[in-house]
Amino acid sequence: MADQYAQYGEDSKPTETPAIRWEEPPEGPVVVLLDQTRLPAEEVELVCTDASTLVEAIRSLAVRGAPLLGVAGAYGVALAAVRGFDVDEAANALAGARPTAVNLAVGVRRAQAAHRAEYARSGDPEQAATAALTAARALHEEDAEASARMAERGLALLDELLPGGGYRILTHCNTGALVSGGEGTAFAVALAAHRTGQLRRLWVDETRPLLQGARLTAYEAARNGMAYTLLTDNAAGSLFAAGEVDAVLIGADRIAADGSVANKVGSYPLAVLARYHHVPFIVVAPTTTIDLDTPDGASIEVEQRPGHEVTELTAPQVPTMGAEAGGGIPVAPLGTQAYNPAFDITPPELVTAIVTEEGAVSPVTAEALAGLCARSRPVST
Numbered sequence: 001m002a003d004q005y006a007q008y009g010e011d012s013k014p015t016e017t018p019a020i021r022w023e024e025p026p027e028g029p030v031v032v033l034l035d036q037t038r039l040p041a042e043e044v045e046l047v048c049t050d051a052s053t054l055v056e057a058i059r060s061l062a063v064r065g066a067p068l069l070g071v072a073g074a075y076g077v078a079l080a081a082v083r084g085f086d087v088d089e090a091a092n093a094l095a096g097a098r099p100t101a102v103n104l105a106v107g108v109r110r111a112q113a114a115h116r117a118e119y120a121r122s123g124d125p126e127q128a129a130t131a132a133l134t135a136a137r138a139l140h141e142e143d144a145e146a147s148a149r150m151a152e153r154g155l156a157l158l159d160e161l162l163p164g165g166g167y168r169i170l171t172h173c174n175t176g177a178l179v180s181g182g183e184g185t186a187f188a189v190a191l192a193a194h195r196t197g198q199l200r201r202l203w204v205d206e207t208r209p210l211l212q213g214a215r216l217t218a219y220e221a222a223r224n225g226m227a228y229t230l231l232t233d234n235a236a237g238s239l240f241a242a243g244e245v246d247a248v249l250i251g252a253d254r255i256a257a258d259g260s261v262a263n264k265v266g267s268y269p270l271a272v273l274a275r276y277h278h279v280p281f282i283v284v285a286p287t288t289t290i291d292l293d294t295p296d297g298a299s300i301e302v303e304q305r306p307g308h309e310v311t312e313l314t315a316p317q318v319p320t321m322g323a324e325a326g327g328g329i330p331v332a333p334l335g336t337q338a339y340n341p342a343f344d345i346t347p348p349e350l351v352t353a354i355v356t357e358e359g360a361v362s363p364v365t366a367e368a369l370a371g372l373c374a375r376s377r378p379v380s381t
């Protein structure tokens, strides 16, 4: 393991292994995932030959993060179509695999709609499958493009709020290339700051229960040669108190119409800390994460994860694919009940700004968000 990290020096390069890709080997089309449950120990690819394998990969977090879930869902529909499975059944299973990240359902429904429309037009299942794949590929590309624009807009906002650079940015969970067709959401902004010499330090949070900060964001920061420090989530308070945080940048899994933000559990306490310490709390997400059909934070379904993620240590393979019990090292007495929501909700009044590919809203109001969504590209297939 020591050697594994030793290669990630200042000159290290981002991983060449994309988080997701569509491949067409002679045996038939597949969706290939970089298995995120195995990072940072090893880069292992997971080959999905059908939608149900992909559903399991989504549930087990082998593929995760809001934008990438949308892309994965869309490719899953295309896979079912190309391989002659029941597309609507696959679409429902994929869309229901995780409830909070709205992008998953958005991606699935987009590919499904493309498939349906083409089938209604031509009556040809092959052409319909091609239409679903085209929609998935388009979503993948759009996500990369949105990511680049968010990075640009996020950096401009930082410059406006904190002129002079030298940013010490605290981020939570993982929002980089592992969750996107591009370089991600919040992480992409920090990376842009790094590339322009304006990032002094990236504070990396989310060290339990799934360790996405420790396993994934630290991995991405190291691979990009960024100055970063990992902290336990409960160390954030003392870091703020010491005046070591200039801005908090996080992603989002769903943004309700009133501007409430669902993101990895632990985001809300950071927003409270940021407000108390007069530090900007900035959410970076594509417009596809804004869900105008969900009126407010209370209406967002928060995924509850299995208790063993809290009562046991299972990293770096967190959790084992398909396992109900963790099979890890116990850190609580057997039978301990755990409260393990995957996400929490930050109310709009604690959010300084929401940055999207279409622009930023600040202050965050329902009217401003609705206006932004009206300006954003219409969904096309």
Ligand SMILES: CSC[C@@H](O)[C@@H](O)C(=O)COP(=O)(O)O
Binding pocket: 061, 064, 065, 066, 067, 101, 172, 173, 174, 175, 176, 179, 184, 185, 186, 212, 250, 251, 252, 253, 263, 264, 265, 342
């Ligand atoms: C880049 S999008 C932001 C979120 O998807 C991310 O912060 C997050 O909470 C991911 O949660 P996960 O449970 O790992 O899918």
